[in-house]
Amino acid sequence: MKYFIILIALIALGTIAYFALGGPATEPVLAPTQGEQEQLPVAEPQTLSSETTVTYTDQGFSPAQVTVAVGDTVRFVNQSSREMWVGVDDHPTHTKYDGTSKDEHCPGTTVFDQCARSGPGTSWEYTFTKSGTFGYHNHAGASHLGVIVVQ
Numbered sequence: 725m726k727y728f729i730i731l732i733a734l735i736a737l738g739t740i741a742y743f744a745l746g747g748p749a750t751e752p753v754l755a756p757t758q759g760e761q762e763q764l765p766v767a768e769p770q771t772l773s774s775e776t777t778v779t780y781t782d783q784g785f786s787p788a789q790v791t792v793a794v795g796d797t798v799r800f801v802n803q804s805s806r807e808m809w810v811g812v813d814d815h816p817t818h819t820k821y822d823g824t825s826k827d828e829h830c831p832g833t834t835v836f837d838q839c840a841r842s843g844p845g846t847s848w849e850y851t852f853t854k855s856g857t858f859g860y861h862n863h864a865g866a867s868h869l870g871v872i873v874v875q
């Protein structure tokens with residue numbers, strides 16, 4: 725009788741082990757793994773901050789409009805033959821970032837305003853911390869315009 729119970733127990737264990745390990749269930753496991761691998765490269769770039777370059781020449785800002793994410797930095801490189809002062813619109817007050825005028829927020833780094841002239845070969849960068857569409861101009865030559873869209 726003892727051996728019969730042990731035999732039944734072994735058969736039961738064997739059956740459980742067969743269903744736990746068993747069955748060629750490898751194909752359904754592989755399919756979701758491939759799906760996850762395809763999604764990863766799409767998600768990663770959205771979480772990284774980056775730097776975008778706008779070039780200023782005698783013809784103006786190029787590209788004239790760029791779209792960046794909150795937290796991204798835009799570098800303005802002066803490759804012109806004149807002075808550059810990147811300032812948020814409108815000229816000459818520069819109030820269209822947070823309502824403060826140039827005379828109120830300069831010198832400083834909180835507003836999208838260079839607050840100073842910089843000569844050929846120099847650059848100035850600004851990190852955008854809030855979303856919005858910000859028109860700007862060269863305060864030292866206000867006919868040259870650009871737009872930064874922060875999403």
Ligand SMILES: [Cu+2]
Binds near residue numbers: 817866
């Ligand atoms: Cu201005």
